[in-house]
Amino acid sequence: MSPRTSIERFILDEILMGSRDSIGPDESLLASGVIDSLALLRLIGFIEEHFDVVVEDDEVVPENFESINVMTGLVASKQ
Amino acid sequence: MKVDVAIIGGGPGGSAMSMFLIQQGISSAIIEKEMFPRYHIGESMTGECGGVIRALGLQEKMDDPDNVVVKHGLTVYSTEGKNSWYVGVQGRDENWNLFPQTTWQVRRDHFDKMMLDEAIARGATLVHGSATKPLFNDDGAVRGVSVKMADGGMLDVASEILVDASGQATFLANAGVTSTKYRGNYDKQIAIFSQVAGAIRDLGPAQGDTLIFYKEKYHWAWFIPLDTEVVSVGIVAPAAYFLGQRESKHDYVAREIHEISPELKRRIPEVKLVEEARAIPNYSYQIKRFTGKGFMCIGDAHRFVDPIFSFGLFLTLKEAQFGSGAIADYMNGANRDADNPFAEYQRLIDSGGDVFEDIIDMFWEQPLLFARYIHQRYPAEMIDILAGRVFERQPNEALIGARNILQRSRSDDTSVAPEGSRFQKMDDDPIRSRRNWDGLSSYAIDNTAIQ
Numbered sequence A: 001m002s003p004r005t006s007i008e009r010f011i012l013d014e015i016l017m018g019s020r021d022s023i024g025p026d027e028s029l030l031a032s033g034v035i036d037s038l039a040l041l042r043l044i045g046f047i048e049e050h051f052d053v054v055v056e057d058d059e060v061v062p063e064n065f066e067s068i069n070v071m072t073g074l075v076a077s078k079q
Numbered sequence B: 001m002k003v004d005v006a007i008i009g010g011g012p013g014g015s016a017m018s019m020f021l022i023q024q025g026i027s028s029a030i031i032e033k034e035m036f037p038r039y040h041i042g043e044s045m046t047g048e049c050g051g052v053i054r055a056l057g058l059q060e061k062m063d064d065p066d067n068v069v070v071k072h073g074l075t076v077y078s079t080e081g082k083n084s085w086y087v088g089v090q091g092r093d094e095n096w097n098l099f100p101q102t103t104w105q106v107r108r109d110h111f112d113k114m115m116l117d118e119a120i121a122r123g124a125t126l127v128h129g130s131a132t133k134p135l136f137n138d139d140g141a142v143r144g145v146s147v148k149m150a151d152g153g154m155l156d157v158a159s160e161i162l163v164d165a166s167g168q169a170t171f172l173a174n175a176g177v178t179s180t181k182y183r184g185n186y187d188k189q190i191a192i193f194s195q196v197a198g199a200i201r202d203l204g205p206a207q208g209d210t211l212i213f214y215k216e217k218y219h220w221a222w223f224i225p226l227d228t229e230v231v232s233v234g235i236v237a238p239a240a241y242f243l244g245q246r247e248s249k250h251d252y253v254a255r256e257i258h259e260i261s262p263e264l265k266r267r268i269p270e271v272k273l274v275e276e277a278r279a280i281p282n283y284s285y286q287i288k289r290f291t292g293k294g295f296m297c298i299g300d301a302h303r304f305v306d307p308i309f310s311f312g313l314f315l316t317l318k319e320a321q322f323g324s325g326a327i328a329d330y331m332n333g334a335n336r337d338a339d340n341p342f343a344e345y346q347r348l349i350d351s352g353g354d355v356f357e358d359i360i361d362m363f364w365e366q367p368l369l370f371a372r373y374i375h376q377r378y379p380a381e382m383i384d385i386l387a388g389r390v391f392e393r394q395p396n397e398a399l400i401g402a403r404n405i406l407q408r409s410r411s412d413d414t415s416v417a418p419e420g421s422r423f424q425k426m427d428d429d430p431i432r433s434r435r436n437w438d439g440l441s442s443y444a445i446d447n448t449a450i451q
């Protein structure tokens, strides 16, 4: 699975619990309320574990997780 | 009248100071202007606060279901009230392993009276009157205080040490004995609070817990159970917001309870205030040099940051404990010739206050990272700080992380302004943690504006 698809799957299955079928790569997730702050923490935990990266303290800001594309960019910059 | 130690203020700090001194064989007089019981805000305790109460031998006095509620933890609800995070009260055993603990919520009229009565029963002298001005020796050392007695007369109380435990009245700072009183980071906030009956609680142990409702930056509410029926509720927000509503305190509290969070509205469907609605603005300040020859401040008399995590009672009680030790050393001949016989106490107390301040600032400046620390990165270290373990094993990893992200340095050298704090002039360098005052920078408010 590509990073994009793994992140999308995690959000669809674990956060939205199947209430939607897909998420656009540039769809705004936080501003629109698709993901709230506690769900975001779970997502960060998933990203760290799945991609074996560490999200540093100064990266834990909403802007870095606004869309799936932004998140894959963050992951890529760490690999 | 001549005593070893004269204490201004018979609040929890003053009464605890007196009792800790008695434990060390030192007599004291407590000067208190009010007749107790009297209303006071500040009802929720941290875990370590319970530890100080036990050290005073008052555990069994807390077994009083009409006036004391057992608290197991703190829940913070996020905006919209859909999500929450919980931090349980936990202690540390002798091997520094965490274990579940409880602490208390108290009615302050009752708790403060219990403390003062107990101090008197153990030997403190109560002087019922208002401290008016400090008295000085020729060399400038404080040697006591003048008191306007409740019955109208004047009384000079001569002391070896004058302890200022006058709370937000900051008696010695106002008299110019300490260094300047700085405004704190939350100085433009106002708290409006009351009590409600019949609120919906959780079942089981959580029924006594503190709930915090976060609406947006600097706008939140507390929910603190005081008995089986009554809950203390307070709204904290920028003062400009409150004034902009043009409402009475009563109407403001009633409306905010229903607007601040759907979860708070669910818990208080019908708002029935059973206490007057009161206000406290400008509660955030710090005095850097709060000890010196012949005097010492404890508790709110020298510093208060923000009520969000209920650190106030713990600090004033703990400072009474540490301060009494420093006074006992002094009475036994230590540091007699020092410029400041209590410099070590002062350094210790500020180091603990700094931990709280930095963690509170992190909560407001970096809420997402704060939640990550609690849940993922440093849960145990965050539990330690929220419980009040700030005078031992600090800085811990969570605090170091918080200071890094706030770009804040702290040192023991009190002549150097800590970087990233309000002690730097605001106009040359906008202070990180004050950047977002929502256009309030030129806004000033004083007590008289709030009716």
Ligand SMILES: Cc1cc2nc3c(=O)[nH]c(=O)nc-3n(C[C@H](O)[C@H](O)[C@H](O)COP(=O)(O)OP(=O)(O)OC[C@H]3O[C@@H](n4cnc5c(N)ncnc54)[C@H](O)[C@@H]3O)c2cc1C
Pocket: B008, B009, B010, B011, B012, B013, B014, B031, B032, B033, B034, B040, B041, B042, B043, B044, B045, B046, B129, B130, B131, B132, B165, B166, B167, B168, B169, B171, B191, B234, B280, B283, B298, B299, B300, B301, B307, B309, B310, B311, B312, B313, B314, B316
């Ligand atoms: C909105 C708000 C909410 C808070 N909530 C909490 C909370 O949930 N938990 C918590 O732990 N803390 C809380 N606090 C903080 C808490 O109220 C204080 O930290 C605590 O009361 C300090 O105790 P103290 O003994 O130092 O002073 P105080 O309790 O204020 O006692 C000072 C005493 O000195 C007397 N006095 C003052 N001037 C004179 C004078 N000139 N002569 C004689 N007597 C005098 C006063 O009458 C008073 O009895 C809150 C504070 C605020 C502003």
